[in-house]
Amino acid sequence: MNDNVVNEVLQKPRKSRAKKIIIIIAVVLIVLFIALLTFIPYSIMPMFLGQRYEQQQFNSLDYGIPSERITLVTDDSLHLAAWRTRAEDSKGTIIILSGIQNPSVTAFFGYSKMFADHGWDSLLIEMRARGESEGKEIGLGMTEWRDVKAGVDFIRADKEVKELPVVALGTSMGGSTVINAAEELPEVNGVISISAFSSWADAFISNMEMSGMPKAIGIMDIPFINTYLGFHFGFDALKYSPEKSITKLGERPILMMHSTGDTQIPYEQFEKLLNKAKKHHIDVTTFIRQGNEHFVCYEQYSEDPSQDIEFSQAILDFLAVKFP
Structure with missing residues (x-):
C-alpha cells in the first residue's frame, strides 16, 4: 500500500469527525438562537402586560x-x-x-x-x-x-x-x-x-430596535412574539x-x-x-x-x-x- 492510499484512508475518519463536529456546533447554535428568540418576548413583554396604569x-x-x-x-x-x-x-x-x-x-x-x-x-x-x-x-x-x-x-x-x-x-x-x-x-x-x-409585533420590534437590537433579529422574532401573545390572550385574539x-x-x-x-x-x-x-x-x-x-x-x-x-x-x- 503506497503512502497516498494510507493517507487517504487515515483522512476519511478525520473528515467524518470534523463534519460531525461542524453539524453539532451548527445545531447547538441554532438551538441557542431559537432559545434567544423565545426568551426575548417572555422577558420583555411582562413590562407591558399584567399591570394597570x-x-x-x-x-x-x-x-x-x-x-x-x-x-x-x-x-x-x-x-x-x-x-x-x-x-x-x-x-x-x-x-x-x-x-x-x-x-x-x-x-x-x-x-x-x-x-x-x-x-x-x-x-x-x-x-x-x-x-x-x-x-x-x-x-x-x-x-x-x-x-x-x-x-x-x-x-x-x-x-x-x-x-x-x-x-x-x-x-x-x-x-x-x-x-x-x-x-x-x-x-x-x-x-x-x-x-x-x-x-403589536411591529411596535415591539421597533422599540427593541431603538434599544439596540438588530432589526433582522426582530423580524425573525415575530412568530415567537405572536406565540407568546396567543398563549397569553388566546390565539383567537391574534386576529385583532x-x-x-x-x-x-x-x-x-x-x-x-x-x-x-x-x-x-x-x-x-x-x-x-x-x-x-x-x-x-x-x-x-x-x-x-x-x-x-x-x-x-x-x-x-x-x-x-x-x-x-x-x-x-x-x-x-x-x-x-x-x-x-
Missing part, C-alpha cells in the same frame, strides 16, 4: 365644556369610566380613546370642546386597566375593542342619537384599537386613527391586528394621521397600514405632519386642538365631507 384625571370644566360621568359595562363584565359631552344640535358621536399608558382620556376634553362647537357629541372612554376603569391588564388593542363596543351599545340605547353616525377616534394604541373595533362593529361608521401601530382589521372596513371612511419622525410608532408602520388599506380599496384620507409629534397635534395646543389649525381642520373637514 393609574393616571391623572382632568376636569372637563377646565376645558370649557360640561360632561356627564357614566359607567359602561363590557361584554366581559368590566366596569369602565367614561364621560359624555353634548353638542347643542348633535350630528353624531365621536368615541375618544387615549393610548397605552398616558395620558388619561380626560386629557382629551379639549377635543370634545372642539367637536361640540361643530355639532358633535363625544364619549370619552377610559380603557380597561387604566385609571378608574376596572381590569387587571391592558390588552394591546386585542381586548380593548370590547371597550369600544360598550360605548357603541350605550350610544345605540339613546333614542336621541342612536340613528346618528358614530366615529371612533384613538391615539397611539387607541388608534390601533379603533381600527380593530371597526372590524367587529359595523355600527362604527368611521374611524380617525392617530399614530396607530400596524401590529390593525394591519388585518383595516382591510375589513369596506366602504366606511378612515382618517389616518401620523408624523414622519415619530419615535414611538415609526412612520413606516403608518405606510404599512396605508398600503394595506389602498390594496383593499378602503376610503382613506391622510394627514401627515413633519417631525416627531406622536400625538400629531402640536403639544402647545393639546388642551385646545382647534388652535392647531392644520390638524384640527383635517379632522373637521373629514367629518364634514364624510358625514354631511
